[in-house]
Amino acid sequence: MADLRNLMASTRDQQQLRTHAMMQLWKLLTIEHLEGAKGQKAVDIGLVPVLVEQLSGCDEVQKIAALFLSGLAIHHAEAVVDAGAVLPLVQLVSSPDDDVRTAAIAALRSITVGSVARRDAVVAAGVLEPLLKAMRESSNSQVLAIGACLLSDLLDVSANSPLPAPLAEFAPFVPILVGLICTTKQDELVPQPTRAALRLFARSCVGEDGTDAGRDALVECGAMASIKTLIETAEVGAQGIAGLLLRFTTAGTTAHRQAVIDADLVPLLVDVASNGETHGNLKRVAGQAVANIALGGSQQQVEYVVECGGIQPICDLIDIHDYSRVITIMSLDKILCAGEQKQANEGLPNNPYHTLLEQAGGVDKIVDLQAHNDVQIAMRAIQFLFDHSRDRVDAQRAVGLEVQAAEVETNVGADDDIGSDGEGKGDIVDGQLEGESGEEGAER
Numbered sequence: 001m002a003d004l005r006n007l008m009a010s011t012r013d014q015q016q017l018r019t020h021a022m023m024q025l026w027k028l029l030t031i032e033h034l035e036g037a038k039g040q041k042a043v044d045i046g047l048v049p050v051l052v053e054q055l056s057g058c059d060e061v062q063k064i065a066a067l068f069l070s071g072l073a074i075h076h077a078e079a080v081v082d083a084g085a086v087l088p089l090v091q092l093v094s095s096p097d098d099d100v101r102t103a104a105i106a107a108l109r110s111i112t113v114g115s116v117a118r119r120d121a122v123v124a125a126g127v128l129e130p131l132l133k134a135m136r137e138s139s140n141s142q143v144l145a146i147g148a149c150l151l152s153d154l155l156d157v158s159a160n161s162p163l164p165a166p167l168a169e170f171a172p173f174v175p176i177l178v179g180l181i182c183t184t185k186q187d188e189l190v191p192q193p194t195r196a197a198l199r200l201f202a203r204s205c206v207g208e209d210g211t212d213a214g215r216d217a218l219v220e221c222g223a224m225a226s227i228k229t230l231i232e233t234a235e236v237g238a239q240g241i242a243g244l245l246l247r248f249t250t251a252g253t254t255a256h257r258q259a260v261i262d263a264d265l266v267p268l269l270v271d272v273a274s275n276g277e278t279h280g281n282l283k284r285v286a287g288q289a290v291a292n293i294a295l296g297g298s299q300q301q302v303e304y305v306v307e308c309g310g311i312q313p314i315c316d317l318i319d320i321h322d323y324s325r326v327i328t329i330m331s332l333d334k335i336l337c338a339g340e341q342k343q344a345n346e347g348l349p350n351n352p353y354h355t356l357l358e359q360a361g362g363v364d365k366i367v368d369l370q371a372h373n374d375v376q377i378a379m380r381a382i383q384f385l386f387d388h389s390r391d392r393v394d395a396q397r398a399v400g401l402e403v404q405a406a407e408v409e410t411n412v413g414a415d416d417d418i419g420s421d422g423e424g425k426g427d428i429v430d431g432q433l434e435g436e437s438g439e440e441g442a443e444r
Contacts, residue, residue, distance in 0.1 A: 040075075040076070042072060042076075043072070043076050043079045048069070048072065048076075048079050048080055048082075048083040048085070049083045049084070051065045051068050051069055051072075051083075051085075052065075052069070052083045052084055052085045052088060055069075055085070055088040055089065055092060056088065059095070059097045059099070059100050062092060062095070062097075062100050062103075062104075063097070063099050063100045063103045064103075066089060066092060066100065066103035066104045066106070066107045067103045067106070067107075069085055069089070069107045069110075070103065070106040070107035070109075070110045071110075073085075073107060073110035073111045074110050077110060077111050077113075077114070077115065077118060078118075080107075080110075080111060081111060081118055081121060085107070085111070086108075086111065086121055086122055086125045087125050089104045089107050089108050089111075090104075090108065090122070090125040090126055090127045090130060091130070092104035093105060093108070093127060093130040093131055093134055094130040094133060094134070098138055098140040098142065098143050101134050101138070101140075101143050102140070102142045102143050102146055105131070105134075105143070105146045105147055105150050106146055108122055108127060108150055109146065109149060109150050109153055112150070112153045112154065113153060116157075116161065116164075119153065119154060119164055120164045122154070122164075123154060123164040123165050124164075127150075127154075128154075128165060128169055128170070131147055131150060131151065132172055132173060132176070134147055135147045135148070135151075135173070135176050136176055141189045141190050142189070144180060144189075144190050144194070145189040145190050145193050145194075146193075148177065148180070148190070148193035148194045148196070148197045149193045149196075149197075151170075151173060151177075151197040152193060152196045152197045152200055154170075155170065155197060155200035155201055155203075155204060156200055157204075162208070162209060163204055163209045166209075166211075166213060166214070167201075167204055167205065167209045167210060167211065167213070167214035167217070168211075168213045168214050168216065168217035169217075170201055170204070171201075171214060171217035171218045171221055171223065172217065172221040173197070173201070174198065174201060174218060174221065174223040174226060174227075174245070175221060175222050175223050175225075175226040177194045177195075177197055177198040177201075178198065178223075178226035178227065178229060178230045178242075179226065180194040181194050181195055181198065181230065181234055181238055182229055182230060182233050182234060195237065195238060195241075198238070198241050199241050201245075202241045202244040202245055202248070205244065205245060205248040206244060206247075206248060210248055212252050212253060212256070214248075215248065215249050215252040215253070215256045216256075218245070218248075218249060219249070219255075219256060219259040223245070224249075224259055224260060224262075224263035224265065225263055227242045227245055227246060227263075227265070228263055228264070228265055228268060230242040231243070231265075231268055231272065232268070236279045236282060239272075239279075239282050240279070240281055240282045240285065243269075243272070243282055243285035243286050243289065244285055246260060246265060246269065246285075246286075246289040247285050247288050247289040247292060249289075250289045250290075250292035250293050250296075251292050251296070254296070254297065254298055254301070257292070257293045257296065257297050257301055258301065260289070260293065261293070261301060261304060266290065266293065266304065266305060266308045266310065267308045267309075269286045269287075269289050269290050269313075270286075270290060270308050270309045270310050270312075270313055272286040273286035273287040273290060273313030273316065274309065274312055274313050274316075283313075283316075284317070284320055286313065287313040287314060287316060287317045287320075288317065290305060290310045290313050290314060291313075291314045291317060291327070291328060291331040293305050293310070294310060294314060294331045294332075294334050294335050295327070295330060295331040295334055297334075299338055299341055299342075302334060302335055302338040303338060303342065305335070306335060306338075306339075306353055306356065311332075311335060311353070311356050311357055311360045311362065312360045314328060314331050314332060314335075314362075315328075315332070315357070315360045315361055315362035315365060318362070318365045318366070318369070319365070325369060325372075325374075325377050325380075326376055326377055326380050329366060329369070329377075329380045329381060329384050330380070332357060332362055332366070332384070333384055333387070333388070335353050335357070336351060336353055336354055336357065336387075336388050338353065339351040339352055339353030339354060351388075354388060354389075363385075363389055363392065366381045366384055366385060367381070367385065367389075367392050367394075369381035370382050370385070370393075370394045370397050370398075371394070371397060375401060375404060375405070378397070378401055379401055379405070382394070382397065382398050382401065386398075
């Protein structure tokens with residue numbers, strides 16, 4: 001092995017000899033019962049730096065060297081990193097040769113797995129841009145599959161750990177991943193890792209990494225059109241991921257909600273949320289996205305939600321126990337306030353949205369919530385009815401809750417603000433409606 005290593009190091013201008021030496025080394029290192037010992041021997045004799053040097057050779061030499069390093073990095077990743085392999089491997093992700101790209105990405109995967117520091121080093125070396133380019137340009141199933149696997153490795157962070165780069169830098173991958181999922185011609189090798197990468201991106205959206213900058217990037221890279229395609233054509237699991245991305249986007253600014261509207265996604269969300277055959281989790285997430293638009297939207301946006309039939313799916317959220325009924329009531333309150341504005345603007349005799357809410361069963365459901373065991377929910381329901389359907393208020397229950405609230409304030413102290421729901425309507429926490437589970441597809 002040492003002789004072959006010396007041969008590689010001394011024949012830099014003789015490609016055929018170097019290739020022959022590397023092939024002989026490859027045969028040695030892939031002898032199954034000697035693999036671990038030979039790998040350590042390769043590190044001990046200084047083979048790794050020589051292999052790194054070969055990454056600047058011709059395509060064939062680059063491919064073999066990258067494959068070598070990929071195998072060695074499984075058990076000796078630190079030695080590979082210390083030899084300076086990360087940057088040249090990242091550069092090879094831009095190679096026009098798909099075999100070289102595949103080998104380089106495989107080596108970066110071996111380096112990344114199992115270490116936050118090594119993962120961060122790979123990202124710091126600038127892997128995202130060439131990886132995006134490779135997955136966008138290549139039609140090679142090996143490149144696409146292993147590229148999605150590397151992307152998953154970079155996105156798969158443990159609880160309470162930040163992403164190695166801002167979410168916005170990962171957002172441009174979304175249209176590519178969606179396109180691969182929705183393309184039926186793709187090799188069977190491709191769909192599973194692409195779905196996994198998209199699922200991990202969505203998980204990051206509902207965590208602390210989800211910010212308006214991430215929403216901006218999703219909108220700017222054209223992801224809304226891709227997400228629409230995903231909901232219309234993909235299987236249930238992928239549709240659920242699309243729903244999470246839309247729930248994330250609609251929890252942002254007025255501009256983010258408008259992007260969802262402009263992509264003609266609201267009628268689709270309403271249809272998904274209202275369809276009795278829709279999977280329960282997808283139905284819930286679609287309804288929450290509609291509620292987000294109503295809760296934080298402008299007068300015009302709220303009116304559009306109503307025109308699309310959005311009141312019914314929001315009312316249906318009241319029946320879902322793992323979703324905050326307080327937020328649902330606040331969304332419906334926002335709709336009725338918009339109805340009052342419409343009534344005043346158009347000189348209508350009554351609030352047109354109140355009638356629609358009654359027809360959807362929303363008023364009756366909120367009346368029932370007055371008796372809810374959760375004081376916050378009951379008080380919010382009573383306040384809603386007091387503002388919009390005063391004749392439906394349970395006066396006795398209202399007095400009882402007022403006394404109960406006064407006792408709590410006396411015992412705890414007003415400054416503690418225990419159980420306070422705040423003054424603002426539509427509190428949005430960590431990129432999602434307050435009270436959401438934050439777990440993709442999880443039933444509670």
